[in-house]
Amino acid sequence: MTEYFEIKNLAVGFHTFEGVRDVLRIESLRIKRGETYGLVGESGAGKTVLALTILGLLPKPAAIVHSGEIWLDGQDLLKKTDRQMYTQYRGKRITMIFQDPMSTLNPVFTVGQQLARVIEAQQHLKGQANTQKALEMLEIVKLPDAGRMLEKYPHELSGGQRQRIIIAIALTCGAEFLIADEPTRNLDVTIQAGILKLMDELQQEFKMSMLFIANNVGLVNVVCKNAGILYRGKLVEDGPSEKVIRRARHPYTQTLISAIPRDKSEALKFANTVIKPDAEHGCPYYARCTLAEDACAASEPMLEAVDGAQKVACFVAARRQP
Numbered sequence: 442m443t444e445y446f447e448i449k450n451l452a453v454g455f456h457t458f459e460g461v462r463d464v465l466r467i468e469s470l471r472i473k474r475g476e477t478y479g480l481v482g483e484s485g486a487g488k489t490v491l492a493l494t495i496l497g498l499l500p501k502p503a504a505i506v507h508s509g510e511i512w513l514d515g516q517d518l519l520k521k522t523d524r525q526m527y528t529q530y531r532g533k534r535i536t537m538i539f540q541d542p543m544s545t546l547n548p549v550f551t552v553g554q555q556l557a558r559v560i561e562a563q564q565h566l567k568g569q570a571n572t573q574k575a576l577e578m579l580e581i582v583k584l585p586d587a588g589r590m591l592e593k594y595p596h597e598l599s600g601g602q603r604q605r606i607i608i609a610i611a612l613t614c615g616a617e618f619l620i621a622d623e624p625t626r627n628l629d630v631t632i633q634a635g636i637l638k639l640m641d642e643l644q645q646e647f648k649m650s651m652l653f654i655a656n657n658v659g660l661v662n663v664v665c666k667n668a669g670i671l672y673r674g675k676l677v678e679d680g681p682s683e684k685v686i687r688r689a690r691h692p693y694t695q696t697l698i699s700a701i702p703r704d705k706s707e708a709l710k711f712a713n714t715v716i717k718p719d720a721e722h723g724c725p726y727y728a729r730c731t732l733a734e735d736a737c738a739a740s741e742p743m744l745e746a747v748d749g750a751q752k753v754a755c756f757v758a759a760r761r762q763p
């Protein structure tokens with residue numbers, strides 16, 4: 442039996458001038474129905490490539506899916522045709538919130554026009570009923586003065602307001618599975634907190650399952666039951682977010698967490714980390730790891746259970762008691 446959402450042995454690469462470059466290799470990632478999974482990783486880790494793979498939106502012919510299965514409610518999305526993904530999944534059962542709300546909203550149409558179009562397409566409402574629904578959606582995402590908001594163009598809104606409109610559009614689709622790709626990346630910290638709270642409330646209210654992508658571990662703890670840490674396209678730690686964050690076992694996760702500085706000495710703690718050459722067949726984190734041993738250069742550690750549901754891909758961490 443597969444989980445409601447489950448990735449198995451996924452490997453994705455890109456054709457480049459130097460040949461094929463592999464950017465993603467995920468053995469297993471599971472999300473239960475109605476649950477939120479936080480995926481954290483630094484820039485370039487492969488987070489967006491994963492989101493695009495799930496949606497069937499990888500750039501062609503540059504990207505190659507070498508192998509894998511992506512199950513959603515008993516169906517393998519990788520076996521679907523472009524047409525099936527377009528007519529049955531994207532914007533229907535699965536929806537996505539991108540990191541840049543400006544690129545998702547169309548600058549030449551008002552908020553009202555953009556919402557009306559989605560409401561008509563998805564819920565077949567016209568005229569007054571359509572407008573009523575639009576007002577209702579803006580209230581759900583807690584945008585005050587909804588009537589005036591409908592008249593506005595995207596450039597007249599703040600970043601936080603735009604992201605709320607995007608969330609309203611995503612909810613209008615009635616999707617059961619939401620992928621949020623760094624939805625608060627371009628927002629001020631205080632605005633960010635408001636959007637996170639909203640997403641958390643809506644996820645619970647609408648019982649959506651969610652893949653929440655972030656480059657900051659702190660955000661994941663707020664919204665997600667489970668979390669995974671992606672490093673160079675591989676999951677290096679996976680488990681209940683509380684454990685992954687509070688009792689991180691992988692040296693990379695520990696670095697991510699202590700990289701949130703409380704004072705100057707903490708901020709500079711990793712400034713002198715010596716970066717070794719990559720180990721071709723070894724652990725992807727070898728070059729930057731302060732715990733690395735000879736074995737880590739020779740072969741690659743796989744995710745291994747360490748403490749209940751918590752798994753870690755590190756020979757040293759797996760050996761240590763928590």
Ligand SMILES: Nc1ncnc2c1ncn2[C@@H]1O[C@H](COP(=O)(O)OP(=O)(O)O)[C@@H](O)[C@H]1O
Binds near residue numbers: 487
């Ligand atoms: N169209 C592309 N062609 C070649 N390489 C790409 C392409 N898109 C992404 N990549 C590479 O894939 C890796 C993961 O990128 P991405 O998923 O965007 O990272 P992030 O975790 O920041 O979202 C990066 O090394 C990036 O350079």
Ligand SMILES: [Mg+2]
Binds near residue numbers: 488489490622
């Ligand atoms: Mg990205």
